[in-house]
Amino acid sequence: MTHTTTKTNGLPNLPLSTIWMLSFGFLGVQMAFSLQSSQMGRIFQTLGADPTKLGFFFILPPLAGLVVQPLVGYYSDRTWTKRFGRRMPYLLVGAIVSVIVMFLLPNAGSFGFSTTMALWFGAITILFMDLSSNVAMQPFKMVVGDMVNQEQKSYAYSIQSFLSNTGSVLATVFPFLLTFLGVANTAGKGEVPASVVWSFYVGAAVLVVFSLIAVFNVREYDDATYELYHGRPLNTPDDGNGGFLTLLKHAPKTFWMVVITQFFCWMAFQYLWTYGTGAVAANVFHASDPTTQGFQNGGNWFGILSAVYAIAAVVWSLLLSKLPAQFNKLGYAISLVLGAIGFMSVFFVHAQYGLIISFILIGISWAAMMAYPFIMVTNALDGDHMGTYLGLFNGSICLPQIVASVASFALFPALGSHFPAMILVSGILMFIGALSVGLIKEAPAPAAE
Numbered sequence: 001m002t003h004t005t006t007k008t009n010g011l012p013n014l015p016l017s018t019i020w021m022l023s024f025g026f027l028g029v030q031m032a033f034s035l036q037s038s039q040m041g042r043i044f045q046t047l048g049a050d051p052t053k054l055g056f057f058f059i060l061p062p063l064a065g066l067v068v069q070p071l072v073g074y075y076s077d078r079t080w081t082k083r084f085g086r087r088m089p090y091l092l093v094g095a096i097v098s099v100i101v102m103f104l105l106p107n108a109g110s111f112g113f114s115t116t117m118a119l120w121f122g123a124i125t126i127l128f129m130d131l132s133s134n135v136a137m138q139p140f141k142m143v144v145g146d147m148v149n150q151e152q153k154s155y156a157y158s159i160q161s162f163l164s165n166t167g168s169v170l171a172t173v174f175p176f177l178l179t180f181l182g183v184a185n186t187a188g189k190g191e192v193p194a195s196v197v198w199s200f201y202v203g204a205a206v207l208v209v210f211s212l213i214a215v216f217n218v219r220e221y222d223d224a225t226y227e228l229y230h231g232r233p234l235n236t237p238d239d240g241n242g243g244f245l246t247l248l249k250h251a252p253k254t255f256w257m258v259v260i261t262q263f264f265c266w267m268a269f270q271y272l273w274t275y276g277t278g279a280v281a282a283n284v285f286h287a288s289d290p291t292t293q294g295f296q297n298g299g300n301w302f303g304i305l306s307a308v309y310a311i312a313a314v315v316w317s318l319l320l321s322k323l324p325a326q327f328n329k330l331g332y333a334i335s336l337v338l339g340a341i342g343f344m345s346v347f348f349v350h351a352q353y354g355l356i357i358s359f360i361l362i363g364i365s366w367a368a369m370m371a372y373p374f375i376m377v378t379n380a381l382d383g384d385h386m387g388t389y390l391g392l393f394n395g396s397i398c399l400p401q402i403v404a405s406v407a408s409f410a411l412f413p414a415l416g417s418h419f420p421a422m423i424l425v426s427g428i429l430m431f432i433g434a435l436s437v438g439l440i441k442e443a444p445a446p447a448a449e
Helices: 016-023 028-048 051-057 058-076 089-105 115-147 150-180 194-217 223-230 244-249 253-283 291-322 323-349 355-380 386-393 395-412 419-439
Strands: none
Touching: 016 115, 016 150, 016 194, 016 419, 028 115, 028 150, 028 194, 028 291, 028 323, 051 115, 051 253, 058 089, 058 115, 058 386, 058 395, 089 194, 115 194, 115 244, 115 386, 150 253, 150 291, 150 355, 194 244, 223 244, 223 323, 244 323, 244 386, 253 291, 253 323, 253 355, 253 386, 253 395, 253 419, 291 323, 291 355, 323 355, 323 419, 355 386, 355 395, 386 395, 395 419
């Protein structure tokens, strides 16, 4: 893979084909995430989870990510292998573990465990699935920060958003498609339907293929090239300046302002993933019992709606990539407001196809969340400790998910254990996130000395 030598802000302009390849494996990784987010609530309710305790199963994955992601960033800043580079070894390990747990998770109810053991097995498996998927995902964000200049960064992260949401579409449509093709969509009590199980198998296969394509085609900058473009050598383990608390203390203001927006947005999506299946089943199919055809149809339709918001995000991310950098905040805020309207409308819409409009609007906010935060934060960083900072920034994704899950233990019963009401709460949170965009002050990275 070759790179042009024209420089902008110290880094060269890359061919568009190179920028695409830097993010190519994102499609496979996002399939794993999307199967997890769109099917977790369905799987755990099918295994016998108490709906009022669903939040518990959504705490462990982000809790693990909160601890591990900064470590991945820290050590990948200090890693170099001649064949695979700096970030790609972590992608490879994360992808392998993800594939293993993607085969185990949907079979949690098929090993003869008691309900309690099946739920614990599922909880531990989903923890490792989220953890390994994050380990596989983070290198793509970090390598863009390493190799892409500010002029092309908006395009690069928009391409990540495009590939990410393409993977989401494929993942979320599989249960519905397999059911249409005659694969069983119901199973014995406590067992996950075959339509879901085989969706995970297909997702695992795609994850392996696309990750390997990325690993064997991406050529990261070696030490000398990195220093040439960034004006400073790569960090070393004994540089004395890389402690997590020290880095957070010296993080640019843009970092913290974007964290505030992230907090409300990710809480909103956490409630969608936790209660979305139940909300659709209740509003459209008037079902609450996971063993019924109506509830499982609700699960399939929520998968289709998840694909709808992913498709909307694909289209919107391409539009955002054309937006000049000076309009980043405006594009971010408008996208989140439209998402807030979409979330709130889910509470009021009972027509099956009417929800398509709601989820198109939700997808618009998702596209913005996948691009703007990383554009703004990486633009404010000077290149040093890039991986560690992005690992720490991942806390702005994990922490709100943990807070949302813990809060749900009180909030869900207080709202009468009403699934659609939790999606209304998501809309309120997303609207607050949109307002907080006004606090963000974008700042370019300091010039290299």
